[in-house]
Amino acid sequence: MTILPHNAPFTRFADWFAEAQASEPNDPNAMALATADADGAPSLRVVLLKAWDERGFVFYTNLTSQKGREIAANPRVHLNFHWKSLQRQVRIGGTAALVIEAEADAYFATRPRESQLGAWASLQSAPLPDRATFEARLADYDRQFPDVVPRPPHWSGWRVMPARIEYWQARDGRWHEREAYLRAGDGWTHGLVYP
Numbered sequence: 127m128t129i130l131p132h133n134a135p136f137t138r139f140a141d142w143f144a145e146a147q148a149s150e151p152n153d154p155n156a157m158a159l160a161t162a163d164a165d166g167a168p169s170l171r172v173v174l175l176k177a178w179d180e181r182g183f184v185f186y187t188n189l190t191s192q193k194g195r196e197i198a199a200n201p202r203v204h205l206n207f208h209w210k211s212l213q214r215q216v217r218i219g220g221t222a223a224l225v226i227e228a229e230a231d232a233y234f235a236t237r238p239r240e241s242q243l244g245a246w247a248s249l250q251s252a253p254l255p256d257r258a259t260f261e262a263r264l265a266d267y268d269r270q271f272p273d274v275v276p277r278p279p280h281w282s283g284w285r286v287m288p289a290r291i292e293y294w295q296a297r298d299g300r301w302h303e304r305e306a307y308l309r310a311g312d313g314w315t316h317g318l319v320y321p
């Protein structure tokens with residue numbers, strides 16, 4: 127079995143992501159994120175990819191949200207990009223780890239003020255009695271932070287460190303091409319998969 131170098135699956139991601147950024151009309155960085163609760167029940171939602179390199183794929187969220195609590199208890203997650211106009215899918219299975227504080231601070235500082243206030247005001251995934259309650263909380267934080275809005279301690283990034291990456295390209299007759307990379311020590315093994 128051939129062990130490929132550490133960057134092998136990422137050069138393909140760079141190419142496909144660049145093509146998606148050029149061709150997808152909306153949110154080419156949107157990816158479905160699957161988590162599982164303590165009983166193994168899955169849940170799935172879309173998040174935005176905000177950084178990626180050979181270490182992994184980063185998104186930001188509220189750490190007390192459903193996904194945040196599930197990942198803290200079980201860091202095994204799955205990501206899925208579906209670039210419809212390119213008829214491509216990328217599946218990434220791996221383990222999530224929090225980014226370092228400085229990385230989260232730096233990203234949070236780039237967000238629009240409204241989004242920063244939302245990160246404070248939203249008790250993400252908790253029941254909301256009515257919209258006015260959320261708006262009152264937004265106004266409270268707007269007063270509390272008249273200048274710079276600091277990153278809330280409950281808001282940060284997760285980096286999904288991949289163990290398996292699969293590239294899927296649609297072909298006529300559903301004779302699709304699937305190519306999977308599996309982590310093997312410092313490198314990767316690689317092979318085709320029936321469609």
Ligand SMILES: Cc1cc2nc3c(=O)[nH]c(=O)nc-3n(C[C@H](O)[C@H](O)[C@H](O)COP(=O)(O)O)c2cc1C
Nearest residue numbers: 153156171172173174186187188191192193194251
């Ligand atoms: C295109 C799109 C991008 C989104 N990006 C994020 C994101 O990066 N982070 C986030 O916390 N929620 C994002 N959301 C909202 C999530 O899908 C979800 O509603 C929210 O995070 C609560 O999920 P949870 O209750 O499973 O934790 C996005 C939704 C859409 C449709």
